[in-house]
Amino acid sequence: MTVAVEFIVNQLKQVLLEEQVSTNETVRQLHGKDESHHALSLPDIVVFPRSTADVSAILKIAHVERVPVVPFGVGSSLEGNAIPIAHGISIDFSEMNAILEIRPDDLLVKVQPGVTRSQLNKELKKHGLQFTVDPGADATLGGMAATNASGTTAVRYGVMRDQVRDLEVVLSDGSVIHTGNLAAKSSSGYHLNGLFVGSEGTLGCFTELTLQVYGIPEFVTAGRAIFGTVADAVSAVTALLQAGIAIGRVELVDEDSIQQANIYNETAFAEKPTLFLEFHGNEAGMQEDIAFTEAIFEDFNCLSVEFEQDNAARNKLWEARHSLAYAYIHAYPGKKLMSTDVCVPISKLAETISYAREQLDIAELAGGIVGHVGDGNFHALLMLNPNDPQEQAKADHFNEQIVQYALLRGGTCTGEHGVGIGKMKYQSTEHGAALAAMKSIKTALDPYNIMNPGKIFT
Incomplete structure (x- = not known):
């Protein structure tokens, strides 16, 4: 422990209990990463506040001493959002869980x-x-x-x-x-x-x-709609939304991803581009929506639609969707998952996903495409060898291509993962002059740049 770190630790122990302050190597390791492919970077100190007063006391010390501070939840972020690249203090909120x-x-x-x-x-x-x-x-x-x-x-x-x-x-x-x-x-x-x-x-x-x-809705029905192509599936969703059907969930899972889901979950879904669907509401209204949906899908070469009202079957369906990242990780031992995240206007979604699939095939990277296609957001799940710089370079180039494609169509570089480390380079292109306004707000609220420095923008 350096003299500077020891000094901060002693100050923190004056306002917190000793067990709330840690410099243990294992604890620091756990707070130096998230679920992204970004590099590990350890905090100097991890603290575990139990109240707003504790957090206030921590930040008062950090403010005076100009120590970087990074909030930490469970480390499930996907863009390095909680990685303390400037070291300093990681504030773990696990004990503030009431x-x-x-x-x-x-x-x-x-x-x-x-x-x-x-x-x-x-x-x-x-x-x-x-x-x-x-x-x-x-x-x-x-x-x-x-x-x-x-x-x-x-x-x-x-x-x-x-x-x-x-x-x-x-x-x-x-x-x-x-x-x-x-x-x-x-x-x-x-x-x-x-x-x-x-x-x-x-x-x-x-x-x-x-x-x-x-x-909680009175009735919930989930199902799968199977299509011959990804373009048909996405176009069907666009028509569904334009018709005003209040669907609860609509998720795209491409052919490669269905294959991985079947292996991991021991399911037997048809290995074709598939929409996972869920309808919420009263029974009569929901049955009308389902019938209307089936009629719309027929216009887009839908091969079949199957619905599950049984709760266990419905849970199994969504478990297959939610576990896709783990399915890919299980299928490629030793490789690291990289998840891209762009969002475009719904009218541009079919062409953007088709472009992403083409570029993924050209790059010859292992992976698939899934997405919350009802709001124009999709992800490419890529499996990379962390010790292969050439493979990482291919993945970065692929990500660059789909981000630029999305931005040129009025979209965004991140629909839900956040900017973190990986999307900082796109902020100027996406926001233009508004980025300067954002920086002014940051400077006004955090004049010493101690709050999660090196994220969103430099």
């Missing part, structure tokens, strides 16, 4: 940032409620807000930013603010919720979140 208040009549819940989505939904189920944002991983709600996470249900319920009613935020100098209130809408002041959600820990640390929740 569900503080459930307000069923207001359809609101107040939680600490370390609460995971499965933990919250288990408690909400007792009230006939659910929290809808579903990124696949059992991420913390603080981390999900930090990256503006979304996932399979965004087509129906919206992304994380749409669910946040209020945040308690500790700023870089240790001061505490609230960004909203309990009202469903407001025309008062700047929209701070929208500013802080998606800021990836670069503007402050979330210590409480007030979130919108929803009633």
